[in-house]
Amino acid sequence: MKRRILLAGLLSAFLLKAKAQNSDSSYQKSTLSKTEVELVYNHYIQDGHNSAVTGGIGTEKLTVYSPSVRIGHTFKEYNTVRFVGGVDIISSASVDNIDFVMSSASSRDARSYGNLNYQRQLKKKDLKLGIGSGFSIESDYMSIPILASAEYTNPAKTRTYSFDFQAYYDDLRWGRLNPDHRRPVRLIYPVELRNKQWFDTYRRDSYNFKFGFTQIINPRLVLGIFPEFSYQKGLLATPFHRVYFKNDSLKVENLPGERYKFPLSIRLNYFMGSRTILKMNYGFYYDSFDILGNSLELEAAIKTSPQWTVSPFFRFYNQSGSEYFKPYKQHDISAKFYTSDYDLASFQSYKAGINLRYLPSAYLTRKISFDELNLRYGYYHRSNGLNAHMVTLAIKFIREKH
């Protein structure tokens, strides 16, 4: 009996949720327009003792306060406009060590970003095409993306193919947010290394080619395969990262001007019984810096009621580091490329946490509904001593016009 009630609840939740998904349109009420608004707050706290700003030693203490909003508006049934915008307010101890005074990216910095995408579903074809662009700006960084996407679903709606192209055009010069300049001026080097120009370029271009394939295996099992290829060129080193050598000399980090990346992700979602969904995600990664990574993430989404889902998750990641990485004062002065950035070192990382999801589907007014609430916490530990706490609170509202 209990199981039947739960199944009935699941079915009703599905019928309400079907409006918010790309599911079989024959089950949807005709909607003139629909607007989804998600308010998100991310909080990130990190500590460690291998800051690349100080050559692989020193504090990595960091706090990020990150409010954002995601808006999706579907109109005339086939058109969707999406906007994502937000700000990351960064309070960092390590960045102060660039020049030990409030100057460039000071102890408190901010990244503001916004992206706008338009997607159109071609009539009578299960093909969606999208384009988009936006910006991301901080005191010493500006990034302009160009995005294009295509997604095809077969008539039986059991298989999808997707392709995403992303190009990011970045400028690493400082000065835009400084009241004395209001324009990009120069690269920021550590204070004691500003006697010469270390790099000829201040640009970084990135091109990502993402492919996706999902297949419904049976009424309870879905498989997803996502291969990707990325190419970067330009200034790939961070100009305010210090590197100390065996002979006590000091230079700015230097990395090759090109980088190729090959990530692959395989996902399986399995609905087990009547209330538990098992999710498995395996990730493979290799790049031309000789970094090899493997990750495995497991999540069990347990429906404690038709509205509430509790999802504990665990992730393990193993990385063999870049050939260009060496710790503080371990580099040979004759090396062509060098970094003491521990993000590129060999390590294992572990992440564990829990996600609470609440789907009230409660109408606040005749047209506006409180659709979803997510609260997520993750603890991240890296074997070289870096620890982080990540908290997210997200609330989604939907407005529909029939």
Place this chain on the structure above:
Amino acid sequence: MFGGFSCQAVKPYQRVFLNDPEMQMGSNSGKKFEDYVETIREGATPAAGTKSSGGCGCN
């Protein structure tokens, strides 16, 4: 557990589990944020990760 990987035809009335929000391949906002952090704190870039914008991530 998965009963083999041969694909079955799935009728609309059999989609109650497949259409569940938890069965979708996309990530929620919290997972997207964690993917973004992992992109910065690890040398690898996760495939199919949703990157909402560029950014230094150099702190």
